[in-house]
Amino acid sequence: xxxxxxxxxxxxxxxxxxxxxxxxxxxxxxxxxxxxxxxxxxxxxxxxxxxxxxxxxxxxxxxxxxxxxxxxxxxxxxxxxxxxxxxxxxxxxxxxxxxxxxxxxxxxxxxxxxxxxxxxxxxxxxxxxxxxxxxxxxxxxxxxxxxxxxxxxxxxxxxxxxxxxxxxxxxxxxxxxxxxxxxxxxxxxxxxxxxxxxxxxxxxxxxxxxxxxxxxxxxxxxxxxxxxxxxxxxxxxxxxxxxxxxxxxxxxxxxxxxxxxxxxxxxxxxxxxxxxxxxxxxxxxxxxxxxxxxxxxxxxxxxxxxxxxxxxxxxxxxxxxxxxxxxxxxxxxxxxxxxxxxxxxxxxxxxxxxxxxx
Numbered sequence: 115x116x117x118x119x120x121x122x123x124x125x126x127x128x129x130x131x132x133x134x135x136x137x138x139x140x141x142x143x144x145x146x147x148x149x150x151x152x153x154x155x156x157x158x159x160x161x162x163x164x165x166x167x168x169x170x171x172x173x174x175x176x177x178x179x180x181x182x183x184x185x186x187x188x189x190x191x192x193x194x195x196x197x198x199x200x201x202x203x204x205x206x207x208x209x210x211x212x213x214x215x216x217x218x219x220x221x222x223x224x225x226x227x228x229x230x231x232x233x234x235x236x237x238x239x240x241x242x243x244x245x246x247x248x249x250x251x252x253x254x255x256x257x258x259x260x261x262x263x264x265x266x267x268x269x270x271x272x273x274x275x276x277x278x279x280x281x282x283x284x285x286x287x288x289x290x291x292x293x294x295x296x297x298x299x300x301x302x303x304x305x306x307x308x309x310x311x312x313x314x315x316x317x318x319x320x321x322x323x324x325x326x327x328x329x330x331x332x333x334x335x336x337x338x339x340x341x342x343x344x345x346x347x348x349x350x351x352x353x354x355x356x357x358x359x360x361x362x363x364x365x366x367x368x369x370x371x372x373x374x375x376x377x378x379x380x381x382x383x384x385x386x387x388x389x390x391x392x393x394x395x396x397x398x399x400x401x402x403x404x405x406x407x408x409x410x411x412x413x414x415x416x417x418x419x420x421x422x423x424x425x426x427x428x429x430x431x432x433x434x435x436x437x438x439x440x441x442x443x444x445x446x447x448x449x450x451x452x453x454x455x456x457x458x459x460x461x462x463x464x465x466x467x468x469x470x471x472x
Contacts (some may be wrong), residue, residue: 115156115221117213122165123171124178126409135341137434140342142203146186147179149213156217159224163231175396177235180339184206184221185230188338194226195219203343221272233444234397236325237339238269240354241347241463242392243276245428245439246287248468249456250276250388251307253441257422259312259386263267264377266370266406267394268319270327270336271363277314278361279354279359283466291412300465302458307468315385317364320373324365328359346419368397370406378413381421390426393437393461414444414451422446434458436467 119125128151135144149344161180169176175378189195190202198219201207207333209214220227227255254261258343265274280293326332333355340348366373383388389410395403410425417423422445431438436458458464 115158115217115248117153117217118157118161119154119157120161121149121165121197121403124167128179129274130172131363134434137309137372138286138460139464140341140343143183143341145212146216146421149216150179150182150228151211155220155371158221160220160231161229162302163228170172174270178231180235181231182227183341184235184339185334185341186216187228187342188230188335189219189223189226190342191334191337195222203345211243217373220320229308230367236323236336237340238272238325238336238351238354239270239393239462240279240295240350241297241299242428242459242461243279244281244283244297245437245459245466246276246392246426247275247281248307248466249441250312251310252456252470253388253424253426253443254310254312255308257386257445259384259422262382262385263317264374264387264389265319266321266389266391267371267397268321268324268365270325270332271319271321271365272327272357272358273392274317274319274349274356274363275361277312278352278357282386294356296353296465297350297352301468302465303468304470310376318366318377319363320366320368320370322367322369324367326411327355327362337340339384362432364380369402371402371409374406374409374413378409378423381416381418381423382469383421384423385397386422388424388426390428392428393430395427395429411444414442415449417444417451418446423451433458436465439466 128147132144134148173329190199198215201212201215279297280289281294282298285301286306414423425442428437438458439456442451442453454471457467457469
């Protein structure tokens with residue numbers, strides 16, 4: 115069945131994701147998005163669903179292109195479509211062959227795609243921990259306390275095990291040499307923080323639709339969102355899943371406001387409480403963002419030197435090449451706390467430009 119073009123707004127979303135994938139080193143996923151942007155998909159339930167999308171069509175809003183590419187990859191990983199698998203990496207396929215296989219898969223598996231598109235992508239990119247680690251080290255040195263960690267937008271919660279990964283920044287390393295997760299990251303910018311030992315006394319997270327990892331079908335869904343031509347990312351994910359079997363993350367099914375209301379109800383004396391999130395703030399409606407920020411800031415006014423609070427975020431800053439790393443620290447000195455930019459990093463942890471203020 116021949117493809118049918120998509121509405122301009124939907125096509126534009128795929129075109130923007132194409133450029134993003136090119137920047138992030140996935141020419142195959144870029145080609146998929148470019149194909150859909152230019153030609154659409156065959157008439158049927160998938161076309162109807164895409165054409166009638168009523169949500170946020172910004173490619174980083176509802177992330178519609180990544181929902182579709184995740185569905186395609188899932189069919190390949192599950193072995194449900196040999197014709198599609200034949201054009202997937204490591205194979206190198208001509209554009210016409212790729213188009214024929216993709217359009218055929220969309221036609222053959224319409225109901226599967228319709229269900230898969232219901233859920234936002236959950237990459238749980240463990241390499242983002244390479245951006246977080248310097249901040250955790252900096253905070254530990256600054257406060258000299260064990261950490262209590264609260265993550266919002268946790269997905270499967272794999273980044274709660276950040277302290278069990280191995281990091282290699284070229285000029286310095288940190289973590290367990292025998293960890294099944296090795297995170298290489300190019301170090302740029304200022305002198306790194308002291309590679310101190312960190313104690314994580316407790317850790318918990320939340321997500322409105324967490325992905326449980328106790329069943330293979332759920333682990334498969336996480337893998338499906340990894341771009342098919344980036345096997346190193348898939349290896350990292352598989353390593354993180356192995357660690358999570360021994361150290362299961364704690365992820366509540368809750369929105370950020372309800373989760374943090376409970377976590378912030380009582381100060382954690384003798385601990386630095388760190389609230390953190392990575393590339394999730396954009397998915398929250400503006401009123402919810404304001405409410406969560408107000409909740410954290412209110413708790414900050416009650417922080418003390420013996421029970422400090424930090425809000426660590428790694429989120430888009432409007433620049434296409436990466437995201438900003440920043441922290442606000444409350445330790446009783448001022449009600450507004452101290453907000454510091456710490457630098458910028460690659461979305462997939464390939465580099466960090468460490469530039470703390472002061």
